[in-house]
Amino acid sequence: MTASPASILIINIRLIGDVILTTPLVGILKNAFPDAAIDFLVNRGTGEFLEKDPRVRRVIYSEKGSVAAGGGREGGYLGDIFRRYDLAITMNASDRGSVAALLAGTKTRVGFFVGERWYTRLWKRLLFDHLIPMPYSTHVALLNKLVANALGVEVGQLRVTIYWDGEDEARVDQFLAHAGVTGPFFVIHPFARWRYKYWQMERIAALSDRVAERYGLCPVWTSSPSKEEVALLELWAGQCRYRPALVKGEFSLNQMSCLLSRSSLYLGLDTAITHLAAAAGVPLVACTGQPSGSAGHRGTMTGPWPSSAPCRGAFSGTAISSSCRRSIHVSRAARPAATTRGARAPACSGSKWMRSWMPLPVSKRISRQG
Incomplete structure (x- = not known):
């Protein structure tokens, strides 16, 4: 086993879902090295939720399009990490993460590589003490x-x-009271970072009405602060017979986790909020596809659709063909909701089009701080 480090830097300069699925590594390292201080280097806007994780000492930010550090001050993050860590780990194979690990780690460095060319592997071997081939056919959580x-x-x-505190709980209580949500509710997050992952909003509205009517649950729809998403949220919520309460991007990821933990059901797409719902142990149904497992792009984010699905292999570059999602009908989407509701852990039953979503071997747990 590696000698016990006094300080550890975990580098994940990617998207929110990647950072969320790196949290198992924090627990692993804390169990192995209980006295080590653990810091994170992440993109601004992807890791703020870590600031409430009591296991994490500090979150350092890479600003979009620059190397400016967080905290409202100017300058690069390189000065914050240069030769300050006994152990540096980068969770992807990017050159930026590799260079950050090289500059930060003084004793041990761990990283990933992609490509069969000998010179690619050679220069990465010069950087890292432990070099791991990036397994694109494996769920991203298994990288931990x-x-x-x-x-x-x-x-x-x-x-x-994911952790939240009393202030987060009070914010969620305030929202629910103001929105008139006094009983059991379900959450729909109908958006994703990439438009090819979208499902038709009119079908989401119809599904929302069907679940609300059949189970007597109050619908709560959520979005990011994006003006486009908020406009769509308001437009289609107005078409529903059972008017949803709307969270228009006001919640942090910690507050979203708190909200989701109280819900009876979650419906969504392949997005970071779905990871939060899974972590909360909420019964959920998600519309998701299987990207290619080739090294050309990452096929590691979610479980696959059944191999019998007609959309299997319908890809356009790095994107799943949107025509596949257009063929999903409300009745098919409602079936796994019926089989999932009532279970406090995600089930694996459902239709061939939409299944209860579950990252491969990752257990779901949400924790409160304080």
């Missing part, structure tokens, strides 16, 4: 286990963990 194995650290059950 690969890092732990490289360090000789014992791995138990992988746990995705």
